[in-house]
Amino acid sequence: MKPIDVMLVDDHRMVLEGLRVLLEPLEFVAVTGTCTTAAEVLTALQAHVPDVLLLDINLPDQNGVDLCLQLTQAYPTLRVLALTTLNEKSYVTRMMQNGAAGYVLKNASPEELAEAITRVHAGKKYFSDEVQELLLQPTPAAPEIPVLTRREKEVLALIADGLTSHDIAEKLFLSALTVETHRRNIITKFGVSNTASLIKLAAQYQLI
Amino acid sequence: MKPIDVMLVDDHRMVLEGLRVLLEPLEFVAVTGTCTTAAEVLTALQAHVPDVLLLDINLPDQNGVDLCLQLTQAYPTLRVLALTTLNEKSYVTRMMQNGAAGYVLKNASPEELAEAITRVHAGKKYFSDEVQELLLQPTPAAPEIPVLTRREKEVLALIADGLTSHDIAEKLFLSALTVETHRRNIITKFGVSNTASLIKLAAQYQLI
DNA sequence: CAGAAATTACTGGTTTCCTGGTAGAGGCAA
DNA sequence: TTGCCTCTACCAGGAAACCAGTAATTTCTG
Numbered sequence: 398m399k400p401i402d403v404m405l406v407d408d409h410r411m412v413l414e415g416l417r418v419l420l421e422p423l424e425f426v427a428v429t430g431t432c433t434t435a436a437e438v439l440t441a442l443q444a445h446v447p448d449v450l451l452l453d454i455n456l457p458d459q460n461g462v463d464l465c466l467q468l469t470q471a472y473p474t475l476r477v478l479a480l481t482t483l484n485e486k487s488y489v490t491r492m493m494q495n496g497a498a499g500y501v502l503k504n505a506s507p508e509e510l511a512e513a514i515t516r517v518h519a520g521k522k523y524f525s526d527e528v529q530e531l532l533l534q535p536t537p538a539a540p541e542i543p544v545l546t547r548r549e550k551e552v553l554a555l556i557a558d559g560l561t562s563h564d565i566a567e568k569l570f571l572s573a574l575t576v577e578t579h580r581r582n583i584i585t586k587f588g589v590s591n592t593a594s595l596i597k598l599a600a601q602y603q604l605i
Numbered sequence: 606m607k608p609i610d611v612m613l614v615d616d617h618r619m620v621l622e623g624l625r626v627l628l629e630p631l632e633f634v635a636v637t638g639t640c641t642t643a644a645e646v647l648t649a650l651q652a653h654v655p656d657v658l659l660l661d662i663n664l665p666d667q668n669g670v671d672l673c674l675q676l677t678q679a680y681p682t683l684r685v686l687a688l689t690t691l692n693e694k695s696y697v698t699r700m701m702q703n704g705a706a707g708y709v710l711k712n713a714s715p716e717e718l719a720e721a722i723t724r725v726h727a728g729k730k731y732f733s734d735e736v737q738e739l740l741l742q743p744t745p746a747a748p749e750i751p752v753l754t755r756r757e758k759e760v761l762a763l764i765a766d767g768l769t770s771h772d773i774a775e776k777l778f779l780s781a782l783t784v785e786t787h788r789r790n791i792i793t794k795f796g797v798s799n800t801a802s803l804i805k806l807a808a809q810y811q812l813i
Numbered sequence: 814c815a816g817a818a819a820t821t822a823c824t825g826g827t828t829t830c831c832t833g834g835t836a837g838a839g840g841c842a843a
Numbered sequence: 844t845t846g847c848c849t850c851t852a853c854c855a856g857g858a859a860a861c862c863a864g865t866a867a868t869t870t871c872t873g
Binding site for chain 1: 818819820821822823824829
Binding site: 408409410411412413414415416417418419482503504506507556557558559561589590591592593594595596597600601605 | 616617618619620621622623624625626627690711712714715764765766767769797798799800801802803804805808809813
């Protein structure tokens, strides 16, 4: 039986060499190439598309999340298996949305790597146990960040810088009464009743 | 001539295998052991102290910065060479303060690794080029964060939550005039003139 | 082109904040 | 025991913010 054709992608040569060594005893796996950059991957796949690609997320010239999308669209038979230290839900979901077939952490044992390669090659998904636990945890709801108009954003920034409505009016060539109206509208949108909690929320939402 | 006795420490086996492979061709280097945790290192060094220890910073059971101090104090002949992806000045300075003889990034070539090992074994220091550049960059001055008393912190938090001085007085069982005085003192300490910029700075300094 | 949204500005009022000053009591450290 | 710091509280007044309402003009979008 033809062994699974595997290509390795990681920005560190020592990781690539280590992977080679760990996969070498597996008779059903054949490591046919290694790359340290996204550019190298793109060039290599023009000549030869492997069955499975072990793909790090941190690459020097392009992040692995975007590269994954690019590759899985261009080569539908390719199975991408993320191999990373980044155990974060947002990375996992984005990689899967971009066509990855699996997500493995770098602390995986050779046996786990072998199983992951086998499963994704067979058309199945594979996740490290830790990653599965992570995915099962509820995602806190994103705060309802108010939508501000262009002028409101300007006024908010100046409020946060400590300017009074009178100061802001002078700076923006407006009437102080106009600024007061903008101020009122901003406060209403944030659902607060004074400047202190307005600025606190704006800082939390990184609007200032 | 006796080859340099080197021990490798990293939480990922694939990195350890990769390092082995990269160092194997070097006749003046002998890899005598590998460890994936701080506990393993401590046990191994009781039996045998190498000349040079390649030490990752992220370990599962103890961080490499503290381990470095522990090891260099217990084994004065041991040369510790940090090997990490963490290219941050604070890590570099802390590792060197804790007795490390060198700091190398994981993107180093085998030649660079060889040179680093040789130099630290000879009693010299070694830094990757990127690390040297990093060390030469000026460190931005830390902001002068005001020191608040216990009561001031309480009042500040409540101000940030949008309470008026009257509300705060009720909540803390104080006179509103007392709260006004605390407020004035806080504003003076921050060197601002209104609540908006007070709360913005407090958020920046992570005091609320 | 029409309708909606944004922007501008106003009236009149109340509430809150800020400023400058003062001072006594309690706790703590030298 | 003394001196300093923290906390408490007060006075008076002006500045600023907040509140509720209204409305015309400009810009944007479908």
